[in-house]
Amino acid sequence: MSEPQIVLEAKGITKQFPGVLASDNVNFDLRKGEIHALLGENGAGKSTLMNLIYGLHRPDKGEIIVNGKQLDVQSPNDSIAAGIGMVHQHFMLIPVFTVAENVMLGDEVTKRGALDRVTVAEKITEISKQYGLDVDPNALVGPLPVGIQQRVEIVKTLYRNAEIVILDEPTAVLTPQEAEDLFRIMRDLTARGVSIIFITHKLKEVLAVADRITVMRAGRVINTVKPSETDSAQLANMMVGRQVILTVDKKDHEAHEDILKVEGLSVRDQRNLETVHNVSFTVRGGEVLGIAGVQGNGQTELSEALTGLRHPTSGKVTIDGNDLTGKSPRVITEAGLAHIPEDRQRHGLVLSYSVADNMVLCDYYHAPFSSRGVIQPKALDENSRKLINAFDVRTPSPFVNAGKLSGGNQQKVIVARELSRSNVKLVVANQPTRGLDVGSIEYIHSEIIKMRDRGVAVLLISAELDEIMALSDRIAVMYRGQIVAVVDAKKTTREQLGLWMAGAHVETV
Amino acid sequence: MDWKRFGFIALIIIVLFSVVVMVGQAKQPPLLIVTSMLATTIAVATPLTLGALSGVFCERSGVVNIGIEGMMLTSAFFGWLGAIYMFHIFKLPPSVSIVLGVVFAILTGALMSLLHAALSITFKVDQIIGGTVINILAVGLTGFLNRQLFFGATSVFKGSVPSSPGVLPTIHIPITELFASACGTSATCLQNVQAINRVFDQKPIAMGAVLLVFFSHYILFNTRWGLRTRAVGEHPKAADTVGINVVFMRYANVLIGGMFAGLAGAYFTIESVPSFEPLLTNGRGFISLAAMIFGNWTPIGAWAASLVFGASQALLINMQIFRDVIPPQWSFLQESYIVGLTPYILTMFILTGIIGKTTSPAADGVPYEK
Numbered sequence: 001m002s003e004p005q006i007v008l009e010a011k012g013i014t015k016q017f018p019g020v021l022a023s024d025n026v027n028f029d030l031r032k033g034e035i036h037a038l039l040g041e042n043g044a045g046k047s048t049l050m051n052l053i054y055g056l057h058r059p060d061k062g063e064i065i066v067n068g069k070q071l072d073v074q075s076p077n078d079s080i081a082a083g084i085g086m087v088h089q090h091f092m093l094i095p096v097f098t099v100a101e102n103v104m105l106g107d108e109v110t111k112r113g114a115l116d117r118v119t120v121a122e123k124i125t126e127i128s129k130q131y132g133l134d135v136d137p138n139a140l141v142g143p144l145p146v147g148i149q150q151r152v153e154i155v156k157t158l159y160r161n162a163e164i165v166i167l168d169e170p171t172a173v174l175t176p177q178e179a180e181d182l183f184r185i186m187r188d189l190t191a192r193g194v195s196i197i198f199i200t201h202k203l204k205e206v207l208a209v210a211d212r213i214t215v216m217r218a219g220r221v222i223n224t225v226k227p228s229e230t231d232s233a234q235l236a237n238m239m240v241g242r243q244v245i246l247t248v249d250k251k252d253h254e255a256h257e258d259i260l261k262v263e264g265l266s267v268r269d270q271r272n273l274e275t276v277h278n279v280s281f282t283v284r285g286g287e288v289l290g291i292a293g294v295q296g297n298g299q300t301e302l303s304e305a306l307t308g309l310r311h312p313t314s315g316k317v318t319i320d321g322n323d324l325t326g327k328s329p330r331v332i333t334e335a336g337l338a339h340i341p342e343d344r345q346r347h348g349l350v351l352s353y354s355v356a357d358n359m360v361l362c363d364y365y366h367a368p369f370s371s372r373g374v375i376q377p378k379a380l381d382e383n384s385r386k387l388i389n390a391f392d393v394r395t396p397s398p399f400v401n402a403g404k405l406s407g408g409n410q411q412k413v414i415v416a417r418e419l420s421r422s423n424v425k426l427v428v429a430n431q432p433t434r435g436l437d438v439g440s441i442e443y444i445h446s447e448i449i450k451m452r453d454r455g456v457a458v459l460l461i462s463a464e465l466d467e468i469m470a471l472s473d474r475i476a477v478m479y480r481g482q483i484v485a486v487v488d489a490k491k492t493t494r495e496q497l498g499l500w501m502a503g504a505h506v507e508t509v
Numbered sequence: 510m511d512w513k514r515f516g517f518i519a520l521i522i523i524v525l526f527s528v529v530v531m532v533g534q535a536k537q538p539p540l541l542i543v544t545s546m547l548a549t550t551i552a553v554a555t556p557l558t559l560g561a562l563s564g565v566f567c568e569r570s571g572v573v574n575i576g577i578e579g580m581m582l583t584s585a586f587f588g589w590l591g592a593i594y595m596f597h598i599f600k601l602p603p604s605v606s607i608v609l610g611v612v613f614a615i616l617t618g619a620l621m622s623l624l625h626a627a628l629s630i631t632f633k634v635d636q637i638i639g640g641t642v643i644n645i646l647a648v649g650l651t652g653f654l655n656r657q658l659f660f661g662a663t664s665v666f667k668g669s670v671p672s673s674p675g676v677l678p679t680i681h682i683p684i685t686e687l688f689a690s691a692c693g694t695s696a697t698c699l700q701n702v703q704a705i706n707r708v709f710d711q712k713p714i715a716m717g718a719v720l721l722v723f724f725s726h727y728i729l730f731n732t733r734w735g736l737r738t739r740a741v742g743e744h745p746k747a748a749d750t751v752g753i754n755v756v757f758m759r760y761a762n763v764l765i766g767g768m769f770a771g772l773a774g775a776y777f778t779i780e781s782v783p784s785f786e787p788l789l790t791n792g793r794g795f796i797s798l799a800a801m802i803f804g805n806w807t808p809i810g811a812w813a814a815s816l817v818f819g820a821s822q823a824l825l826i827n828m829q830i831f832r833d834v835i836p837p838q839w840s841f842l843q844e845s846y847i848v849g850l851t852p853y854i855l856t857m858f859i860l861t862g863i864i865g866k867t868t869s870p871a872a873d874g875v876p877y878e879k
Contacts, residue, residue: 054750056749056750056879057879075752075754076749076750076751076752077752080751080752086750088750091747092744092746092747092750092751093744093747094739094740094743094744094747095743095744095871096739096743096871097736097739097740097743101736104736105736105737105740105747105748105751105753106737106748106751106752106753107751108733108736110732110733113732113733114727114731114732115731115732115733115736156751
């Protein structure tokens with residue numbers, strides 16, 4: 001068998017950003033018609049490498065060879081001309097444009113100066129048919145489901161005749177079924193000679209679809225392997241650089257009395273649309289209730305209503321018997337809520353405050369942190385040193401601004417502040433590990449389980465099904481603002497949950 | 510575009526016109542009043558229309574421009590000054606001097622907008638501050654140059670302000686000539702045709718502004734340039750990833766916007782009256798911003814909103830014509846300051862979002878960082 005043709009080769013790529021060597025002498029190659037996965041944690045240098053290939057940044061050293069020719073990328077135009085297309089993790093689509101407008105942008109077809117939307121629509125339909133990428137060229141992009149938006153992104157690259165397609169974390173926003181669909185599309189593409197670079201940090205996906213896997217860590221390539229010659233544990237070790245425990249170790253739970261009781265809760269979002277409809281559930285002490293669901297199905301508004309950030313339009317929320325419906329966050333916090341918010345930088349921390357200040361945001365106003373309305377720096381200092389130690393926060397000092405810490409350490413500051421309080425009865429954790437490295441995820445998961453074992457009620461909201469499956473005792477699935485199913489975590493499967501997340505109708509079990 | 514918005518605009522214009530017709534019908538037939546008011550409305554809406562177009566191009570590309578007022582003022586000054594220099598110093602014929610004056614005004618607008626573009630795109634200064642800088646600079650600069658440098662005791666004009674070569678002429682559209690024969694011998698018919706003709710007999714900048722509205726609308730929504738401009742204002746990163754030069758597009762559109770503001774400035778000193786006085790733009794740059802917002806960042810919508818403000822100014826002008834016939838119960842309309850407040854009160858009402866929500870471009874006012 002002859003060696004397959006190499007369509008893209010990166011040789012000795014080095015890129016220095018202020019303070020970080022984002023890419024350190026990286027070598028990488030892509031063969032025609034293969035799916036080559038690029039695996040690594042956040043900050044491992046995967047996206048940097050792709051941005052260098054795509055021309056959004058320029059390498060300090062090294063060369064990129066496409067189809068035997070050296071590529072000198074000044075801007076994305078050069079890489080597009082060389083047949084490289086990229087589907088970014090955060091879609092590069094304009095919500096107020098139609099599919100056709102989004103696809104043609106930058107490579108417009110015009111007829112006597114006017115945009116020729118008809119010709120473009122025909123071309124899109126043709127691509128759709130050829131690759132099984134069903135999209136309506138005249139639909140507005142904004143209201144489309146993310147899975148379809150992703151197709152539009154892929155169509156965008158094919159419209160530009162891309163032969164090399166880079167997919168950056170494409171499954172992060174998809175349901176398991178949508179992800180399956182994407183994998184089918186990826187195989188269709190490779191069958192037609194398109195080569196794919198698939199960037200991800202999910203081990204399962206890599207093993208399922210990739211032809212080859214390159215693992216990166218701290219800006220370097222650790223190894224390139226075939227899926228048949230490796231397994232999850234080995235890949236994880238390469239990613240992190242040490243033994244990792246992939247499963248969360250937890251005892252069987254002992255559920256106590258009801259702590260959080262939600263009855264008939266309805267919430268409107270800022271556009272005044274009702275995004276949570278008549279939701280009822282309970283969380284008992286000593287159990288983790290996981291709320292699974294694709295992002296944007298009302299989870300954000302639900303957690304905001306529970307934590308006092310948003311007024312519910314109707315319904316009742318009680319924590320340990322106290323009616324806290326529509327009360328202020330401070331009242332709810334004092335009643336025993338610990339909140340790990342969805343967006344740690346906007347709602348979890350004051351980035352321009354020091355770590356020490358951030359660690360007392362919930363109780364700076366009473367003793368020992370305040371005395372007659374004056375903050376006691378000594379108490380703050382002691383508290384922060386204690387928590388930094390106990391929660392393993394890596395910070396140069398307690399006086400560094402929270403904004404300067406890495407994502408994992410920022411999250412640890414929040415976790416430390418919220419979980420260290422003595423009166424916690426309920427933890428609401430919304431996407432507690434989003435965007436974190438494997439080490440921090442492991443740590444935060446163990447802290448959550450510790451709280452549960454102490455008899456605290458935990459409500460875990462996450463779009464990561466693996467996280468929900470690993471931590472929860474019971475799982476509720478949210479779809480279009482309603483809880484469509486509540487099941488025992490041990491008696492369900494990923495596939496079943498995926499179906500519910502996609503809206504398959506069920507009776508509450 | 511939504512009909513609610515246009516319906517609201519039409520309603521206000523009808524109300525304003527009705528007031529004048531009620532007051533003035535003792536003196537003139539309603540058709541004559543309506544057509545003359547319409548003519549005035551279109552003429553006085555000109556700087557607002559152009560100012561709003563200026564805003565549309567800047568903000569559609571993602572740069573907030575509250576410096577339109579200052580750009581207009583500076584352009585009005587330099588356009589007027591240019592015409593005077595061409596006429597008195599270079600001894601060019603008046604018509605050539607006037608046209609060159611317009612060119613000067615447009616170039617001044619472009620230069621001022623270049624400053625705004627550099628501040629907000631290259632140096633990423635807060636765009637509201639950048640715009641404020643332009644406005645303050647314009648007041649100081651025109652005030653100083655007007656009094657000291659060009660017309661001071663040591664200047665070539667030796668302390669006196671020479672007369673300007675004049676204003677742009679009205680262009681006659683031959684509607685009367687075309688339709689007069691259809692009237693036969695009926696004198697009223699001929700009168701009516703002449704009255705209607707008055708609406709279309711406008712000066713070049715006023716006419717140009719209306720044409721530019723439709724031209725801009727087409728450019729923005731049906732051409733490659735427009736698609737890219739809007740892309741850069743909605744999601745610059747997305748535009749960048751498909752190889753569109755975000756910085757270039759923003760600079761170019763701010764410059765185009767500046768030229769529109771410059772033409773608006775020319776309206777004041779070269780088309781309306783042949784003189785300059787400090788602060789003569791009198792807040793119209795800001796009203797045109799309100800018109801742009803009310804028009805939901807579209808040229809045609811912005812024009813319609815500008816006509817509302819034009820109509821309220823036409824009301825003010827016509828109230829003075831009909832001073833002596835205002836019935837006693839309407840006597841408060843004689844107080845010109847009351848009617849003079851109308852455009853500003855309308856601005857306040859309209860901006861409180863009376864008619865639905867407007868949606869600004871998503872990346873409006875956000876500098877682009879790679």
